[in-house]
Amino acid sequence: xxxxxxxxxxxxxxxxxxxxxxxxxxxxxxxxxxxxxxxxxxxxxxxxxxxxxxxxxxxxxxxxxxxxxxxxxxxxxxxxxxxxxxxxxxxxxxxxxxxxxxxxxxxxxxxxxxxxxxxxxxxxxxxxxxxxxxxxxxxxxxxxxxxxxxxxxxxxxxxxxxxxx
Amino acid sequence: xxxxxxxxxxxxxxxxxxxxxxxxxxxxxxxxxxxxxxxxxxxxxxxxxxxxxxxxxxxxxxxxxxxxxxxxxxxxxxxxxxxxxxxxxxxxxxxxxxxxxxxxxxxxxxxxxxxxxxxxxxxxxxxxxxxxxxxxxxxxxxxxxxxxxxxxxxxxxxxxxxxxxxxxxxxxxxxxxxxxxxxxxxx
Numbered sequence: 001x002x003x004x005x006x007x008x009x010x011x012x013x014x015x016x017x018x019x020x021x022x023x024x025x026x027x028x029x030x031x032x033x034x035x036x037x038x039x040x041x042x043x044x045x046x047x048x049x050x051x052x053x054x055x056x057x058x059x060x061x062x063x064x065x066x067x068x069x070x071x072x073x074x075x076x077x078x079x080x081x082x083x084x085x086x087x088x089x090x091x092x093x094x095x096x097x098x099x100x101x102x103x104x105x106x107x108x109x110x111x112x113x114x115x116x117x118x119x120x121x122x123x124x125x126x127x128x129x130x131x132x133x134x135x136x137x138x139x140x141x142x143x144x145x146x147x148x149x150x151x152x153x154x155x156x157x158x159x160x161x162x163x164x165x
Numbered sequence: 166x167x168x169x170x171x172x173x174x175x176x177x178x179x180x181x182x183x184x185x186x187x188x189x190x191x192x193x194x195x196x197x198x199x200x201x202x203x204x205x206x207x208x209x210x211x212x213x214x215x216x217x218x219x220x221x222x223x224x225x226x227x228x229x230x231x232x233x234x235x236x237x238x239x240x241x242x243x244x245x246x247x248x249x250x251x252x253x254x255x256x257x258x259x260x261x262x263x264x265x266x267x268x269x270x271x272x273x274x275x276x277x278x279x280x281x282x283x284x285x286x287x288x289x290x291x292x293x294x295x296x297x298x299x300x301x302x303x304x305x306x307x308x309x310x311x312x313x314x315x316x317x318x319x320x321x322x323x324x325x326x327x328x329x330x331x332x333x334x335x336x337x338x339x340x341x342x343x344x345x346x347x348x349x350x351x352x
Contacts, residue, residue, distance in 0.1 A: 083210050089242055091210055117211065119242040130211065138206035144214065144236075145200040146224075 023051060047074070047100050049131050056085040058131065059099060073101040079109060089118040095127075105131040113138075121145045199224025201234065213237040213247075220250075227258030227270065231277070239281065246281040254288070260296075267299040274312070284316035292323070302337030 062076030079098030083091040096111025096119040107129045115122040115136070123145075124138040193220050203216035215235040222229040232252025239246045256272035275290025288294075288311065295306040309323035309330040321328035 026186070085211065088211055088240060117242050120238070122206075124206070125326040134209055136206070136210050138207060138310055139204070140204065141204045142204070142216070144206070 042155050045076075047076070054081065054086070056134070060093070060100065062098065071102065073099050073103075075099050081107070081109075091115060091117050093127075093129075107131065119147050121147060192314075201236065203234070211242070222250075225258075227256065229277075230255040244281060245279060250277040251275065251301075256294075259299075269297040269299055271295045271297075272327040286314045286316065288312040294323075298337075304335040304337075304348060305332055306335065307332040 045065045046059060049058040060079055060081035062079050065074055065076050067074045077097040079095045082095035093109060093115045095109035095113040099108045108126045113124045113127045124142040125140040129138045201220060203220040205214055205218045208214035213236055217233045220234040231250040232253045234250045237247040242279055243258055254274045254277055258270050260268045260270055272294040274288040274292045277288050279286045292312045293308045295304060297304045307323045307330055309325045311324045314321040
């Protein structure tokens, strides 16, 4: 099923903030050349993407958000994201940095990426998340772990030992 | 946890295989936790996921390696709805039956799958399986085209050309030295 990206709240929130007087960069020192692009920085901002039919919602926030210009891409660090879909357990994402690109509709999480749900954990060096399709692509090392369900762990009649590393 | 994955399949297969020698000792096992490691992952944020370019599944003392793995979770995320692995499947590890007997497990196949609704797992394509009793040295083994395992009944069967395949039982080699005569060198 094709997922439709309806709102890049980055366009709504970040761009709005940037366009409405977001924090201006410090003036360049006299001896330095004038920068070709204005660098913007926003503190404690949130990017939200919402399904128009209300089935899912993706939100990523960071302590620090920076962009070369109003069109982005936006760099968030450290990044904390949350994906919610009707009828399913929410998924949270954390990473050292994230880059939100309005042009490609992609978010790239890098550095100690951890995607978690109630029952599983996905660790990776780098994860690319497509806002249109909802797909994730992990290049490089990835480790997915089913987390032990402690509520039913005692049901096992057998103790398995000798777990290999 | 009712986790049902290829790893579970192999673990239970191993358990049933190993426990078959003693009636009533077939042990149920529920995999509480396992992990999947690979170099290339793709899928939806909540699954299913597909690993290509080599993948290793670890848990409950077993390690399963394959070229590719695709994993679907149930909507609540607490169990595998379906799993498919293909290419150079290698299974190894140690299984301990309820009577504390340790079995060394080795298996090979070309494909493996698990269906959550049917609670059935299948290994297929040049299947070979061996379980060695680490105490006595006895070996149970079988080679087939397919290996079916029913997670509800814990029954399994090997098939070749749609016909049942019997397992082989190999008694351990005696530890006593061979009675070879030593000939005196002739002058």
